[in-house]
Amino acid sequence: MKYPEAIDSLIEALRKYPGVGRKTAERYALYTVNRFSEEDIDNIVSAYLKIKEDIFKCPICGNITDTDPCYICKDESRDQSTMIVVEDARDIIVMEKINKYHGLYHVLNGAISPSEGVGPEDINIKGLLERLKNEAFKEVILATNLSNEGEITAQYISRLLEGTNILVTRIAHGIPAGGNIEYADEITIFKAIEGRRKI
Amino acid sequence: MKYPEAIDSLIEALRKYPGVGRKTAERYALYTVNRFSEEDIDNIVSAYLKIKEDIFKCPICGNITDTDPCYICKDESRDQSTMIVVEDARDIIVMEKINKYHGLYHVLNGAISPSEGVGPEDINIKGLLERLKNEAFKEVILATNLSNEGEITAQYISRLLEGTNILVTRIAHGIPAGGNIEYADEITIFKAIEGRRKI
Helix, strand or coil: CCCCHHHHHHHHHHCCCCCCCHHHHHHHHHHHHHHCCHHHHHHHHHHHHHHHHHCEECCCCCCEECCCCCCCCCCCCCCCCEEEEECCHHHHHHHHHHCCCCCEEEECCCCCEHHHCECHHHCCHHHHHHHHHHCCCCEEEECCCCCHHHHHHHHHHHHHCCCCCCEEEECCCCCCCCCCHHHCCHHHHHHHHHCCCCC | CCCCHHHHHHHHHHCCCCCCCHHHHHHHHHHHHHHCCHHHHHHHHHHHHHHHHHCEECCCCCCEECCCCCCCCCCCCCCCCEEEEECCHHHHHHHHHHCCCCCEEEECCCCCEHHHCECHHHCCHHHHHHHHHHCCCCEEEECCCCCHHHHHHHHHHHHHCCCCCCEEEECCCCCCCCCCHHHCCHHHHHHHHHCCCCC
8 A cells, every 4th residue: 555645745744743643644644635625725834834934932931922022021011020930831821821820921941851861051041040130020930840850940940049039939739620639649649738728 | 811823823724633623733733833843844834735736536546646547547467357446545545555455446435325415426426337337347346334324325336236247245344353242333243143154
């Protein structure tokens, strides 16, 4: 069995996506051939080209954006004294969906990982320190993941900021909303107990 | 929360794929932004454009192809007297993978479905009859699906060919290889018993 070369190329290109193996990529490619109109193909092609042309990282916070600065950094009505530090620009999207936080962000683009050889100089900590020096932040909320890497990164940053006037906090970890204690893993239960609050 | 327009366009374009909902499309689009190099984007764009430019349906059998006729129809070493009739060009790919059948194919591009208003004139039965009239087929193997639509379509075609010299056969249905009878559905078990052969 063989596919025409154009189909093989599309299968290979689609396999780059996370969780897309050979079979899924084949299914998508054949669906493209069988069900996509010329207009559908034009739309997806122009979307990819727009990503390449229009999207970049905000030079201030590292958020993905098509404006300089991004819509968060340029919004003067937001609280200029609070910053949430995240590993990935996707985390900003999740947090903005909640529509409860109105401060600024900083994207590290990764986390410190000794096992993978990712050091502090490989993620955007330098940019973070510069912002904290020049802008009037009162609180930095560390919202890196609850992985080893995220914890190491949070520890590292909090130590760097010791002795400054900036309040450094860590987002709460615990049992998720609607979560069943029975099914929670040990670290989560430990964090939930450790982070207990008076009610 | 809002995405830059280019990302929204890509999310919408990717949602066209089967099984890709909003969340998956978001994940793919953000992966594109965060992890695809310019070259990766160029590759996927040129793959889509090649699909549009190079791929068409074989005018003889309806297979998806970039040559006229397709590599199967133009291969004179294949058995020109046997044809497998399938609903979809993807079925050809599956059958060719086995590398056991060396005859020709015909793609109906669908199946008769009274409930969805798809009649015999809406699928490529006309082309099938023309081929059977003009070419020297001795056997037509109906390999439409074991769905209601596939069965109706197979019945319909077999009735059209009554009184001709062409042997009309239907692929065997039964318990799949390695399949457990306990877990087979009733229709499959019925078909397996009905299709029993002397050993």
